[in-house]
Amino acid sequence: MPGSSKVRRLLWRLCISLLVALLPLLLGGVIIYWQTQAGLRREAGHAASEALHLIDVMLANAAGSARATLAYAEGPCSAAELVLREQVATVPFVRSVNLVRNGRVFCTSLFGAFDEPVDAAAFVDGRLNLLPGNAVTPDFALIVYRLAEGRDGVLATVDGRYLSNVLQLVDQRSDLVIQVGPRWMDEAGEVHEGTPDAFPLAETRQASTRFPYQVVGGFPAGAQWRTMGADYWPLFAMLAVLGGLFGIGCYWLLGRAATPTREIERAMYAGEFVPFLQPLVEATGGRWIGAEVLMRWRHPRAGLVSPDIFIPLAEQSGLIVPMTRSLLQQLAAVLPKHSQLLGEGFHLGVNVSAVNLRSGSLFGDCLDFLGAFPVGSVTLMLELTERELIGSDAHTDELLGRLRELGVSLAIDDFGTGHSSLAYLRRFHVDALKIDKSFVATVDDDSRSRHILDSILDLCGRLDLQVIAEGIETSAQRDYLAARGVPCLQGYLFGRPMPLAEFVAELERRARAGA
Ligand SMILES: Nc1nc2c(ncn2[C@@H]2O[C@@H]3COP(=O)(O)O[C@H]4[C@@H](O)[C@H](n5cnc6c(=O)[nH]c(N)nc65)O[C@@H]4COP(=O)(O)O[C@H]3[C@H]2O)c(=O)[nH]1
Numbered sequence: 001m002p003g004s005s006k007v008r009r010l011l012w013r014l015c016i017s018l019l020v021a022l023l024p025l026l027l028g029g030v031i032i033y034w035q036t037q038a039g040l041r042r043e044a045g046h047a048a049s050e051a052l053h054l055i056d057v058m059l060a061n062a063a064g065s066a067r068a069t070l071a072y073a074e075g076p077c078s079a080a081e082l083v084l085r086e087q088v089a090t091v092p093f094v095r096s097v098n099l100v101r102n103g104r105v106f107c108t109s110l111f112g113a114f115d116e117p118v119d120a121a122a123f124v125d126g127r128l129n130l131l132p133g134n135a136v137t138p139d140f141a142l143i144v145y146r147l148a149e150g151r152d153g154v155l156a157t158v159d160g161r162y163l164s165n166v167l168q169l170v171d172q173r174s175d176l177v178i179q180v181g182p183r184w185m186d187e188a189g190e191v192h193e194g195t196p197d198a199f200p201l202a203e204t205r206q207a208s209t210r211f212p213y214q215v216v217g218g219f220p221a222g223a224q225w226r227t228m229g230a231d232y233w234p235l236f237a238m239l240a241v242l243g244g245l246f247g248i249g250c251y252w253l254l255g256r257a258a259t260p261t262r263e264i265e266r267a268m269y270a271g272e273f274v275p276f277l278q279p280l281v282e283a284t285g286g287r288w289i290g291a292e293v294l295m296r297w298r299h300p301r302a303g304l305v306s307p308d309i310f311i312p313l314a315e316q317s318g319l320i321v322p323m324t325r326s327l328l329q330q331l332a333a334v335l336p337k338h339s340q341l342l343g344e345g346f347h348l349g350v351n352v353s354a355v356n357l358r359s360g361s362l363f364g365d366c367l368d369f370l371g372a373f374p375v376g377s378v379t380l381m382l383e384l385t386e387r388e389l390i391g392s393d394a395h396t397d398e399l400l401g402r403l404r405e406l407g408v409s410l411a412i413d414d415f416g417t418g419h420s421s422l423a424y425l426r427r428f429h430v431d432a433l434k435i436d437k438s439f440v441a442t443v444d445d446d447s448r449s450r451h452i453l454d455s456i457l458d459l460c461g462r463l464d465l466q467v468i469a470e471g472i473e474t475s476a477q478r479d480y481l482a483a484r485g486v487p488c489l490q491g492y493l494f495g496r497p498m499p500l501a502e503f504v505a506e507l508e509r510r511a512r513a514g515a
Pocket residue numbers: 278293294295306307308311320324327351352353383385413414437470471472473490491492493497
């Protein structure tokens with residue numbers, strides 16, 4: 001089988017296995033991505049509402065202090081001073097309480113009597129003002145709650161650091177800001193003009209129902225991947241292991257044969273079918289004048305498998321066609337380099353079956369094969385087995401005619417063992433007969449069956465057919481057949497089927513020895 005198909009198949013197997021291995025990670029990744037996104041949205045929403053709740057509590061404290069001291073806005077500062085300080089000292093988060101009369105602060109919890117104008121228009125909804133600092137703490141933000149009754153009223157302030165603490169601590173992963181009218185404050189306590197940039201991820205905006213401000217929350221870019229990495233790495237590791245196992249399993253499954261036919265197909269792509277050659281020898285002198293090509297399956301686990309086991313299956317499935325082509329290609333890749341060892345018209349017998357004849361590619365395969373050799377250095381003989389009956393139809397006749405024109409000869413294999421041997425002789429223009437080893441074996445015993453062998457030999461003489469006797473195991477068989485004029489012999493006595501390289505090495509050895 002061509003190496004490229006093998007590589008393609010291996011690549012395909014690898015790609016599929018890789019995809020299967022990546023599948024849990026990909027699917028898991030998508031689900032985790034989606035879950036993380038939903039989780040971040042939930043987290044941002046939860047953080048904003050938590051911050052809103054805490055800031056509402058702080059502002060409610062300021063509003064409570066303002067209500068408790070409003071009545072003092074009508075009296076002198078001296079009467080209110082102690083009450084104001086008491087509020088600052090006892091009410092959580094309230095930093096100062098200041099009384100306003102006729103649009104001016106006239107009394108503060110810090111300085112007592114005081115005088116400063118109040119810009120009522122700066123208060124959102126007349127009630128809240130976010131400032132980057134004031135005269136007492138210019139570097140610290142503060143939020144001022146205003147309770148007004150006409151031009152009188154109370155200003156209660158909450159330190160911005162409480163707010164920034166809330167924004168920071170309520171959720172350490174999300175970012176939160178508080179927006180009060182035209183200003184906003186970040187987690188660091190910095191006050192900015194305008195509105196903050198939109199958060200790239202899971203932005204949420206929640207407005208207080210009690211005071212005129214909003215908390216805006218969200219996550220910076222990349223937070224999703226960081227969260228996935230930080231929170232889900234054990235799951236990713238598990239998915240990776242799972243994917244690895246799936247991939248290995250898939251690779252193994254794809255390499256495993258589901259059926260015998262599938263296993264033969266796999267073996268073919270893996271190049272496991274190889275040619276073995278058994279020498280054909282001259283009956284007189286023992287010179288190697290050719291070889292029969294016999295297919296062997298070098299199975300990675302079972303070792304060498306006999307063709308009797310896999311050829312019938314290969315014929316049934318039609319795989320015998322590419323297998324035969326592969327056999328011819330393997331021979332054509334090696335033997336022409338040694339054509340000087342082969343001598344003139346070296347005989348090469350190749351087994352073919354009905355499927356090969358029907359396939360439509362046999363002629364091309366033979367043409368390619370013969371084209372690889374120097375002209376006349378080999379003769380190709382197709383040996384027709386009788387396992388599948390070959391019908392005589394116009395297509396077969398035409399094919400055999402074209403093959404004959406190409407110089408390919410035709411032999412009937414295992415002659416006499418099938419039920420159609422004589423019919424074959426009648427139907428086809430046959431060049432040679434291969435006498436089956438079961439008839440050759442009759443040489444050794446004196447039985448009547450030896451007469452059948454003699455009759456076949458007579459028949460061959462009358463029909464002017466070339467004879468090759470196979471299965472010669474003893475010198476008595478050799479001598480008998482040689483005496484009966486059989487020119488070409490094959491059998492264990494001369495050599496067993498051997499790998500191609502071994503056959504070439506033996507040819508070289510014989511050439512050196514002058515055999
Ligand atoms: N006992 C004994 N046996 C001997 C002796 N000399 C040779 N043999 C065996 O006899 C068989 C001769 O091949 P075949 O009759 O064409 O019979 C072949 C042939 O019909 C089929 N076959 C082999 N290769 C191919 C192929 O490439 N294509 C097709 N279609 N069939 C093949 O498988 C059959 C079996 O092949 P193998 O097992 O290789 O068996 C071979 C060979 O090893 C001997 O002295 N004693």
